[in-house]
Amino acid sequence: MTIQDTELLLQFRDPETKEKAFTAIIRKYQEKLYWHIRRMVVEHEDANDVLQNVFIRVWNGLENFREDSQLYTWLYRIATNECLSYLDQQKRKSTVSLDESESGLSNKVVADKHFDPNKLEWKLQLAIQQLPEKQRVVFTLRYYDEMPYEEMSRVLDTSEGALKASYHHAVKKIEDYILNH
Amino acid sequence: MNGINDISEELRSLSELVATISRQTPYRVADDYFTDLPSRVQLRIKTQHKPLAFNVPEGFFEGFAEGVLARIKTEAATLAGSASVPGEKNVPGSADVRIKGVDAELTALSPLLAQLRPLATYRLPEGYFEELSPILTIARDANPYTVPEEYFHQLPAEIKEQLLEPQEGEESTVAKGHVGEKPAKVVAFGGRRTNWWKYSAAAAVAGLILTIGWLRLHVTGGEHRGGPGGIPASLAKVSDQELQNFLEDQDTTLAQQTNSTADLEFNDGDVRTLLGDIPDGELKQYLEEHGGANDMATN
Numbered sequence: 001m002t003i004q005d006t007e008l009l010l011q012f013r014d015p016e017t018k019e020k021a022f023t024a025i026i027r028k029y030q031e032k033l034y035w036h037i038r039r040m041v042v043e044h045e046d047a048n049d050v051l052q053n054v055f056i057r058v059w060n061g062l063e064n065f066r067e068d069s070q071l072y073t074w075l076y077r078i079a080t081n082e083c084l085s086y087l088d089q090q091k092r093k094s095t096v097s098l099d100e101s102e103s104g105l106s107n108k109v110v111a112d113k114h115f116d117p118n119k120l121e122w123k124l125q126l127a128i129q130q131l132p133e134k135q136r137v138v139f140t141l142r143y144y145d146e147m148p149y150e151e152m153s154r155v156l157d158t159s160e161g162a163l164k165a166s167y168h169h170a171v172k173k174i175e176d177y178i179l180n181h
Numbered sequence: 182m183n184g185i186n187d188i189s190e191e192l193r194s195l196s197e198l199v200a201t202i203s204r205q206t207p208y209r210v211a212d213d214y215f216t217d218l219p220s221r222v223q224l225r226i227k228t229q230h231k232p233l234a235f236n237v238p239e240g241f242f243e244g245f246a247e248g249v250l251a252r253i254k255t256e257a258a259t260l261a262g263s264a265s266v267p268g269e270k271n272v273p274g275s276a277d278v279r280i281k282g283v284d285a286e287l288t289a290l291s292p293l294l295a296q297l298r299p300l301a302t303y304r305l306p307e308g309y310f311e312e313l314s315p316i317l318t319i320a321r322d323a324n325p326y327t328v329p330e331e332y333f334h335q336l337p338a339e340i341k342e343q344l345l346e347p348q349e350g351e352e353s354t355v356a357k358g359h360v361g362e363k364p365a366k367v368v369a370f371g372g373r374r375t376n377w378w379k380y381s382a383a384a385a386v387a388g389l390i391l392t393i394g395w396l397r398l399h400v401t402g403g404e405h406r407g408g409p410g411g412i413p414a415s416l417a418k419v420s421d422q423e424l425q426n427f428l429e430d431q432d433t434t435l436a437q438q439t440n441s442t443a444d445l446e447f448n449d450g451d452v453r454t455l456l457g458d459i460p461d462g463e464l465k466q467y468l469e470e471h472g473g474a475n476d477m478a479t480n
């Protein structure tokens with residue numbers, strides 16, 4: 001763990017500096033976590049809800065953090081789980097099938113105010129939404145956050161080999177989608 | 182850095198196309214979103230774990246249930262007592278009656294206490310309830326939901342448009358008073374009226390069939406019209422004088438009785454051939470019965 005993260009943890013465990021440390025942790029990781037969540041849930045409002053839930057869980061659980069991984073790995077793990085739970089919840093609330101839920105997120109991409117179908121980065125977002133959830137996480141963590149497989153296996157509790165295979169499949173699917181649309 | 186280079190190399194090896202795409206996420210977020218995110222999260226945490234500001238006296242809950250029960254019985258007795266007071270409106274369960282009953286009782290027991298009763302002894306500091314939950318006070322006016330611009334300006338016009346333009350094949354729901362609703366499909370229950378119609382239609386058809394059948398029977402029987410026994414029976418009822426008068430009036434000439442037999446030419450040879458097979462005894466008997474061999478027609 002970085003020195004700064006270790007210090008932040010110590011300050012967090014001190015009741016007098018707990019809130020200050022917590023604010024610092026939020027400021028340090030808010031953007032990274034936000035964009036990771038946003039790429040999964042697409043809409044800002046949903047991302048905001050999930051992000052706040054993540055930090056509330058951090059507040060409740062940081063006291064018991066065992067420090068067997070980096071703090072940001074632990075944060076990413078919470079954020080990923082919250083995203084997947086949130087998406088499951090949305091699926092259960094709506095009456096559409098699992099297959100159609102992906103098209104629901106694609107619709108949200110298309111509905112974005114700044115959506116431009118001619119731009120490749122928007123096509124990429126649509127392509128990402130076609131991937132199964134876990135493959136989507138693997139791809140975004142590797143492609144956008146440049147996370148090593150070793151860290152990713154701790155975040156997702158999956159073997160490195162499976163993650164590599166998943167990432168390779170994801171890239172191929174995205175390439176096919178972009179070429180065909 | 183090596184790790185990042187590896188990732189880029191890996192991506193290029195998998196897909197040149199995807200490797201060329203900009204990694205900048207196209208989604209946008211408000212500029213000041215991250216500025217106050219920590220304070221918003223802290224606020225949310227505080228509202229989740231707000232400790233109670235109240236204290237409860239020791240021993241308060243011991244015997245609490247019995248105290249409440251006793252109070253209920255007392256009030257019920259007071260209510261019953263006040264209901265028998267003449268000149269008062271006796272509405273069971275009425276708070277006014279209850280209060281009047283208590284007042285009356287207290288006045289009877291101690292006029293001083295009755296005077297002190299409406300005076301409030303305890304006071305609360307100003308803004309006490311707001312302090313208990315300042316977050317709620319603040320949050321009351323803070324509306325987190327956003328609405329597209331011009332939404333409320335356009336809403337009346339949109340609603341009017343929907344109301345005034347009924348869809349194809351549907352009546353306007355405005356006239357029926359059901360705004361925005363499609364008229365529901367009415368499924369009638371089978372009732373007596375429906376059954377009555379069915380039965381009467383069936384009876385009519387059956388009667389028609391019977392009538393036609395009966396008429397046909399009588400027509401085919403048909404030479405004997407006019408009821409049982411036919412025309413001769415009807416004529417038997419008419420007197421001879423009336424018949425004669427009818428005939429004189431009509432000046433009817435009776436049709437000459439014509440010989441309805443066929444006019445054939447027979448010669449003796451033909452008769453012998455025709456009668457050759459008939460025994461003589463039978464011929465004799467025929468002649469005796471019908472009288473006069475000489476009268477027998479040979480032509």
